[in-house]
Every structure is written in structure tokens, then in C-alpha cells.
Amino acid sequence: MNQEVLVINMRIFYRSLSLLLGFFSFQMKVNGTDGAEVNIAAWGTVSQSTSLNNLNGIYALDGKNYTCAHTLTQSDPWWMLDLLKTYSVNRVTITNRFDCCNTRINGSEIRIGNNSSDFFSNPVCAVVSTIPAGATYSYSCDGMEGRYVTVNIPGDSKILTLCEVGVYVIFQDNLSAGRNVTQSSTYGLWSAEHAIDFNPGLTKSWSACSSTKVQTNPWWRVDLSSVYRVSSVVITNRLDCCPERINGAEIRIGNSLENNGNNNPICAVISSIPAGVSSTYICNDMEGRYMNLSIPGDSRILTLCEVEVYGEGPLLKKTLVKIKLKSSSTLSEPEMRAQLLSQLQSVLEERGFSDVTLKWSQPPEMEVKRKEAAPAQSARRKR
Numbered sequence: 001m002n003q004e005v006l007v008i009n010m011r012i013f014y015r016s017l018s019l020l021l022g023f024f025s026f027q028m029k030v031n032g033t034d035g036a037e038v039n040i041a042a043w044g045t046v047s048q049s050t051s052l053n054n055l056n057g058i059y060a061l062d063g064k065n066y067t068c069a070h071t072l073t074q075s076d077p078w079w080m081l082d083l084l085k086t087y088s089v090n091r092v093t094i095t096n097r098f099d100c101c102n103t104r105i106n107g108s109e110i111r112i113g114n115n116s117s118d119f120f121s122n123p124v125c126a127v128v129s130t131i132p133a134g135a136t137y138s139y140s141c142d143g144m145e146g147r148y149v150t151v152n153i154p155g156d157s158k159i160l161t162l163c164e165v166g167v168y169v170i171f172q173d174n175l176s177a178g179r180n181v182t183q184s185s186t187y188g189l190w191s192a193e194h195a196i197d198f199n200p201g202l203t204k205s206w207s208a209c210s211s212t213k214v215q216t217n218p219w220w221r222v223d224l225s226s227v228y229r230v231s232s233v234v235i236t237n238r239l240d241c242c243p244e245r246i247n248g249a250e251i252r253i254g255n256s257l258e259n260n261g262n263n264n265p266i267c268a269v270i271s272s273i274p275a276g277v278s279s280t281y282i283c284n285d286m287e288g289r290y291m292n293l294s295i296p297g298d299s300r301i302l303t304l305c306e307v308e309v310y311g312e313g314p315l316l317k318k319t320l321v322k323i324k325l326k327s328s329s330t331l332s333e334p335e336m337r338a339q340l341l342s343q344l345q346s347v348l349e350e351r352g353f354s355d356v357t358l359k360w361s362q363p364p365e366m367e368v369k370r371k372e373a374a375p376a377q378s379a380r381r382k383r
């Protein structure tokens, strides 16, 4: 039996005694992605009670442990990060100065909550006892929820110096995270990936949102890499300007890239999303591997600050294949049938189809065919 011919051409030419007819089903399975812990501190805006020589709050968020935010000597100095929306904070890290006076940080309080005017009323995540010079210490906040993260030192004649602050949030899986994305054109640095970077782009949209150039029918697409049953899609619109540009965008979900994806059914048409808001569109378990967003029309721009896709899956994709094959073994025996499947499976694996599972959906039927006297029949075998 020539397995290559069997698998690749899906037809087999026979010239001898037995003929078998069976059905195979192919099942595809794909692994999902993991949740991710992300430092979101740089996504917010920062302020502090006073600043020594312009060493303002931002120096605690610049990724450099040798530049530090620094208050004047004062009562109850504080540093405050506004994340612009509520997050569930897993932990906060503080990097202390290495050049001098590292014990000044002793007694600092880390708070997380929603009150910006009276943040001393927000719950305390941790109190810093001490941090060695130049060290970074991590404080677990166990999912405390809030929009504001503050560090303050209670007492008179205090100086707060923060060389780096990290705010870590665990983002649960959703179907778009970590996938391949593309868009019809890219404006400057506004790459397609920014729509799935977890960052809603409420500050610095240029480094956190995707955008096409001005064009006819701009689109953005995510390849979920396998078929999912999509229950909802959440889209975050930009905060900084022009929220109306999203109006009229179509959300399509399906498996086809034919006819430019326009054959796929529409989940929703976005009428409008207010600036900086995340809107949810219910897709009623539409099935598909691709989700396309597009705005029909001339001189349009598609800007997306975050796209989240929720649903179930991956769905197993079943394909029934009916084949005829020649075999000298008796495939009426289950062992022989199993052996044939595993042979087919290894041929598929050699050819790179490692995510396929073969099963008999119907046992093969045997047909005995008498060998023809005329040689014409036997000459039909091809490669």
C-alpha cells in the first residue's frame, strides 16, 4: 500500500482483490494562551505633594532606577498614580535610592482605592518597614481594587523618594490576547498589536492604540488561530480625541477570508462609543476563527484602543473523509483498523499536521473485486 498516494491525493487506484470503503473524521485541537501579569504603572498619570528641583512623580515610572521622584521636606509627603480606571492590583513594587539615605523610605504606606481627594481613607496594601539601598521590594496586594495607587509617609519633616514604582495586574485570558493581528494600513507607530496589549490607551494613545491611515474601507483583524464560539466582543474607544471615527464599524466573525472576509456574518454594527469607554457587543455564540472590524466608506480611519473577544473553544473542527483503499490485511478486525489509523497519523505528522486526530466514524466495508482479465484497468495507478 502506498500511503503517500492515499493521504495526499485521497484516491487510490486498485488492481487486485479487495476493496474497502471507510469514513475518517479529522479533529483539530489547539492550546489556548495563559493569563499574564503586566506592570500597568506607566499607563496612568502621576502627581506628588511637592517636588525638589523638578524631580516630579514621573521619575518613578521611567524605567530607570537611577532617576527618582523626590519631594521637599514636608509633613505627610505623597506620590499618587491615577490609573484612570479601576484595576485589581496583584502587587506593588518599590525601588529605593542607592546613593544615600535609604532609610527615609521606612514607614511608607501603599494604598489602593477610589478616593482621590482623601486618599488617606483608601485601604492600605502594605507598610514598608525598610528597603536596602538600590533594592526593589515587592508588596502583595491580593487583588485590591482601585483606580488610585498612592505611596505616602505619615509624619512631620519627611522626604519621599521613589526611584521606581511597579503596579502589577493579572489579566485573565481572553481569546484575542496574544493572537496574530493585522490591519489594512498602519498610521505611524499605531500598530495592530496595540489593540490587544491589555493597555486601554487612556494616556499615550500613540503607544497603546492601533490605527489605520486615512483610507477607503479600513479594517483590523484578529486570527483566533482556531474556531471559537464567540459570546461577546468588547471594544475600547480612544479617549484623547475624535471618538466619532469608530461610528459605523462592523464586527464580523467567521471562518472565511474569501471575498475579503465580507462573506462572514455581522455580529454588530457600532453606532457610537463615548471617548475612553469600553462597549460590549453580544455575538450570540457566533462561530469563527477570524474577527474583522471594518468601517465601510471613503476617507475613514479605524482606531482601536483595546479589543477583547470572549467565548468558548477551541471548537473541534470535524471533517469527514471518505476513502477507498487497497489492503491485504483484514480491516474487519479492530486491531488492524487501529493500526491503519496510526500509520496514517504518522504520515500526516511527517507532513506537519500534528494537530489532527483520526477516527473511524464508520467501520470499513469490504468489497471483493475479481481481478480483471483485461490489463487496461491496472494501468490507471498514478502518483
Ligand SMILES: *[C@@H]1O[C@H](CO)[C@@H](O)[C@H](O)[C@H]1NC(C)=O
Pocket: 103, 104, 106, 129, 130
Ligand atoms: C529604618 O529601618 C531600618 C531597618 O529596620 C533601621 O535599621 C533604621 O534604623 C530605620 N530608620 C529609620 C529612620 O527609621
Ligand SMILES: *[C@@H]1O[C@H](CO)[C@@H](O)[C@H](O)[C@H]1NC(C)=O
Pocket: 086, 112, 113, 114, 123, 145, 146, 147
Ligand atoms: C473601587 O471601585 C470599584 C468599582 O467601582 C470597586 O469594585 C472597588 O471595590 C472600589 N475599591 C475600594 C477600595 O473601595
Ligand SMILES: *[C@@H]1O[C@H](CO)[C@@H](O)[C@H](O)[C@H]1NC(C)=O
Pocket: 114, 115, 116, 117, 118, 121
Ligand atoms: C472621599 O473621602 C471624602 C472624605 O472622607 C468623602 O467626603 C468623599 O465622599 C470620598 N469620595 C469618594 C469618591 O469616595
Ligand SMILES: *[C@@H]1O[C@H](CO)[C@@H](O)[C@H](O)[C@H]1NC(C)=O
Pocket: 065, 066, 098, 134, 135
Ligand atoms: C538598576 O537596575 C539594573 C537593571 O535591573 C541593575 O542591573 C542595576 O544594578 C540597578 N542599579 C542599581 C544602582 O541598583
Ligand SMILES: *[C@@H]1O[C@H](CO)[C@@H](O)[C@H](O)[C@H]1NC(C)=O
Pocket: 178, 179, 180, 224, 225
Ligand atoms: C501567527 O502566524 C504565524 C504565521 O502564520 C504562525 O506561525 C504563528 O503560530 C501565529 N501565532 C499565533 C499566536 O497564532
Ligand SMILES: *[C@@H]1O[C@H](CO)[C@@H](O)[C@H](O)[C@H]1NC(C)=O
Pocket: 170, 171, 172, 173, 174, 176, 177, 178, 195, 196, 197, 198, 199, 200, 306, 307, 308
Ligand atoms: C483581555 O485582554 C485584553 C487585552 O487583549 C485586556 O485589555 C483585557 O483587560 C482582558 N480582559 C480580562 C477580563 O482580563
Ligand SMILES: *[C@@H]1O[C@H](CO)[C@@H](O)[C@H](O)[C@H]1NC(C)=O
Pocket: 182, 218, 219, 220, 221, 252, 257, 260, 261, 262, 292, 293, 294
Ligand atoms: C478581513 O480581513 C482580511 C484580511 O485578512 C481583509 O482582507 C478583509 O478586507 C477584511 N474584511 C473586512 C470586511 O474588513
